[in-house]
Amino acid sequence: MAAGLLLLVCAGAVLYSAEAQDLYNELPDYYKRGVDLALEQLSSHAGVHHHFRFLKSLEKSEIEAGFGVRYLYHHFYLKPTRCAKGTVESNPQRCPFRSDRPLMDCAVCYKTSGDLMESNPKPYIHCIQRPRLTQEMTTTRMDHCKKMSYNSGAPTLLAVSKG
Structure with a gap:
């Protein structure tokens, strides 16, 4: 009975991990670039010891904005894995999630042109452990992204329908 229950739990974990990988793979490339940028920034931080993966x-x-220019805002979760950072360059999606650490709450906004991320204005990335996110931080994120699109004369990012 215990072995059967253990098998069921393991199968569920594999399916859950595969579902998260599918969610990342289903993102358009221009949204994947923002997730990848957040992962890159996170892995370069000295205090982060494990690899993270996109959750949802x-x-x-x-x-x-016309002429192939697009302003993007993406709010998402990253989940820590059992793999140490720097050990999974070939296929980071194979690292199993761990549940003993909090999720990373991330927001990114950036400009693309022809589906390539532009360096001006500088992409904005803000990631913080979920329990530490405050309402003030959320407001600051939104304000920054609104200013990014207003500075270029585009309508506000957050006035567009949510996906």
Whole structure:
């Protein structure tokens, strides 16, 4: 009985991990670039010891500014894995999630042109452990992204429908 229960739990963990990988793979490339940028920033931080993987999107919005220019906002969760950072360059999606650490709550906003991320204005990335996110931080994120699109004369990012 215990072995059967253990098998069921393990099968569930594999399916859950595969579902998260599918969610990342289903993102359009221009949203994947923002997730990848957040993962890159996180892995370069000295205090982060484990690899993170994309878990799910909470909110997405975009503005088509014309001539192939797009302003993107993406709010998502990253989940820690059991793999040490720097050990999974070939296929990071194979690292199993761990449940003994909090999720990383991330928001990114950036400009793309022809589906390539632009360096001006500088992409904005903000990630923090979920329990430490405050309402003030959430407001600061939104304000920063609104200013990014207003500075270029585009309509506000957050006025566009959520995805």
